[in-house]
Amino acid sequence: xxxxxxxxxxxxxxxxxxxxxxxxxxxxxxxxxxxxxxxxxxxxxxxxxxxxxxxxxxxxxxxxxxxxxxxxxxxxxxxxxxxxxxxxxxxxxxxxxxxxxxxxxxxxxxxxxxxxxxxxxxxxxxxxxxxxxxxxxxxxxxxxxxxxxxxxxxxxxxxxxxxxxxxxxxxxxxxxxxxxxxxxxxxxxxxxxxxxxxxxxxxxxxxxxxxxxxxxxxxxxxxxxxxxxxxxxxxxxxxxxxxxxxxxxxxxxxxxxxxxxxxxxxxxxxxxxxxxxxxxxxxxxxxxxxxxxxxxxxxxxxxxxxxxxxxxxx
Amino acid sequence: xxxxxxxxxxxxxxxxxxxxxxxxxxxxxxxxxxxxxxxxxxxxxxxxxxxxxxxxxxxxxxxxxxxxxxxxxxxxxxxxxxxxxxxxxxxxxxxxxxxxxxxxxxxxxxxxxxxxxxxxxxxxxxxxxxxxxxxxxxxxxxxxxxxxxxxxxxxxxxxxxxxxxxxxxxxxxxxxxxxxxxxxxxxxxxxxxxxxxxxxxxxxxxxxxxxxxxxxxxxxxxxxxxxxxxxxxxxxxxxxxxxxxxxxxxxxxxxxxxxxxxxxxx
Numbered sequence: 001x002x003x004x005x006x007x008x009x010x011x012x013x014x015x016x017x018x019x020x021x022x023x024x025x026x027x028x029x030x031x032x033x034x035x036x037x038x039x040x041x042x043x044x045x046x047x048x049x050x051x052x053x054x055x056x057x058x059x060x061x062x063x064x065x066x067x068x069x070x071x072x073x074x075x076x077x078x079x080x081x082x083x084x085x086x087x088x089x090x091x092x093x094x095x096x097x098x099x100x101x102x103x104x105x106x107x108x109x110x111x112x113x114x115x116x117x118x119x120x121x122x123x124x125x126x127x128x129x130x131x132x133x134x135x136x137x138x139x140x141x142x143x144x145x146x147x148x149x150x151x152x153x154x155x156x157x158x159x160x161x162x163x164x165x166x167x168x169x170x171x172x173x174x175x176x177x178x179x180x181x182x183x184x185x186x187x188x189x190x191x192x193x194x195x196x197x198x199x200x201x202x203x204x205x206x207x208x209x210x211x212x213x214x215x216x217x218x219x220x221x222x223x224x225x226x227x228x229x230x231x232x233x234x235x236x237x238x239x240x241x242x243x244x245x246x247x248x249x250x251x252x253x254x255x256x257x258x259x260x261x262x263x264x265x266x267x268x269x270x271x272x273x274x275x276x277x278x279x280x281x282x283x284x285x286x287x288x289x290x291x292x293x294x295x296x297x298x299x300x301x302x303x304x305x306x307x308x309x310x311x312x313x314x
Numbered sequence: 315x316x317x318x319x320x321x322x323x324x325x326x327x328x329x330x331x332x333x334x335x336x337x338x339x340x341x342x343x344x345x346x347x348x349x350x351x352x353x354x355x356x357x358x359x360x361x362x363x364x365x366x367x368x369x370x371x372x373x374x375x376x377x378x379x380x381x382x383x384x385x386x387x388x389x390x391x392x393x394x395x396x397x398x399x400x401x402x403x404x405x406x407x408x409x410x411x412x413x414x415x416x417x418x419x420x421x422x423x424x425x426x427x428x429x430x431x432x433x434x435x436x437x438x439x440x441x442x443x444x445x446x447x448x449x450x451x452x453x454x455x456x457x458x459x460x461x462x463x464x465x466x467x468x469x470x471x472x473x474x475x476x477x478x479x480x481x482x483x484x485x486x487x488x489x490x491x492x493x494x495x496x497x498x499x500x501x502x503x504x505x506x507x508x509x510x511x512x513x514x515x516x517x518x519x520x521x522x523x524x525x526x527x528x529x530x531x532x533x534x535x536x537x538x539x540x541x542x543x544x545x546x547x548x549x550x551x552x553x554x555x556x557x558x559x560x561x562x563x564x565x566x567x568x569x570x571x572x573x574x575x576x577x578x579x580x
Binding site for chain 2: 078
C-alpha cells in the first residue's frame, strides 16, 4: 500500500474531432482527496475513464497502485472503485442485492459479500432501505448506495465522477460526509467536480483542467492566494465622503462612485490587519461609513480567472 | 499477456452471478417477457384465424400446422430487440461501465445475459407450444424429433440474442432500438414463417427461403411432422443442416465482436 495511488504522465486521448486529453500530468498522494476541477468538456470524465481502464489512452503513461493501466488493466481494476456520473445501479434489485452482486463480481465469496454489504449499509445509513428496490430510492440514497458499491472491496483508490451533480443541498452534505468517512478509513479519493465549494470542502489538492491539460494545481488556499490577496470594501455613507476617504486610505484605493464603494487591497499582513488599519485611519479622520466588508477570493473566482478565454482574464 | 486473466472457474462464477441478476429482473418486473408471450399468441390468432382461411398451401395441407412452427421461429427472432433493450439500458445507466471497471472476464457479462435470456425463451416456447396444442396443432413426429426441433429453435434464439447484445453495445445513437424494432418486421416476414416462399415472385422467394429463420421454421415443420410448404431445393432436403449452420455462422461472428465491444466501449 506504499505505492502511489495514481500517477499519470503526458496522457493524450483524442475522440474524432476533439483532443479530450492533451498531455495530462497528475500525481495523487496516498490518503488525500484530490479534486479535478474544470468546466464541461475540460476532460475530467475522460481522465477518470482512462485511469479506471475503461478507455485506452492514445499516448502517455498511467500507473494506478503501481500497476500500468494499459498493460495490466485487471490488476488496476482490483485496486480501484469507480463511481461514475450516473448512479450505476440495478434498479430492479434491492440495495443489499446490488452490493452483494458487485462484491461477488469482485471475487468475494457469498458469505463475505453478504457481510460486506451489511457493513456498508450500516455505515452509510442505508440499513433500513437495504431490502427495498433501488427504483424507490431518493436521489441522495441512490448516490450513497452507488458510492458504497464502489467500496465493496476496500479499494486503494476510489474515483468519484461528479458525485453530487443533481443532488439537493441536504443530500450533497450527506455525500460529503460520506466521502470524509471513506478517506478516514484509508481510501484515497480522486473526484471530479464542477462545484468549487465541493472542492473547497473536500479536497486536499485541486487540479484545474482546461482543454485536456492542467492549468493550475495546488491546495485550495494556495490557489486562492495565487489569485491575489484579500480586499477590504468600504461603503461610504455620503457621495461627498469618497474623495476624503481615498485621501485617508492612500492612493492604492480604488473608487466605485456608483456603488459608493472604496476598495483597498490588503498587504502581506492579510485581510484582518487591513480592516483594522482602514477603520483606524477613517475614524481618526472623523469619517463615518455605512459598511466595511472583508472579501477573500473564492475558488469560483480562481476558476473563472483560470478558465477565461485568452485575453479575457482580468 | 502478463495480465491476470480470470480463469475458467471465475469466469463461470461471474457469469452465474450475472445470470441470476438478469433472472431476478424477470421475477421483479415480469411485464417484458409476459408481453412477449402475449404478442406471440396474438400473432398466432391473427394469422391462424384472420388470414389463415385465405391461405392455400402449395403441396396441400392445412394452415395451422404450417403456421405454428413459423410463429415459434418468429418469437425466437423477435427476441433480438428485447435483449438489445436491456443491454442498451445497462449501458446508458453506466451499469455496464461499472462491470467493465471490475476485475472480471470480458465474457461474463454478455454470457450471463445470454444464459438468462435463453432461459426466458425456453419458457416462452413452452407456453406457445401448449397454446398451439390447445387450438388444434399436433406434433406428428417422435418425441426425439420434437426435442431436436425445440433445440433448433433455442439455437436460433442464442444466435439472435448475441446479435442483440452486439447491437445494444455498439449502436449508441438515440432511436437505435426503435430502428431495430421496425427492421425485424420485414426481416421476419420476408421468410417462410407465414407463407411458403414458393408462392412469392422468384427473387423474393429465393431471399425468403435463405432467410436464417426460414431454415429453422422449415426444419421444425419437418421434425414436428407438419407441412413444410417447400417441395424442392436445398431447404427441402437439408433443412436441419441449414438450421444448424446459420446460427453457428452468426454466433462465430457476433460472440467475439460482442466481447470486443464490451471491452472497447470507452
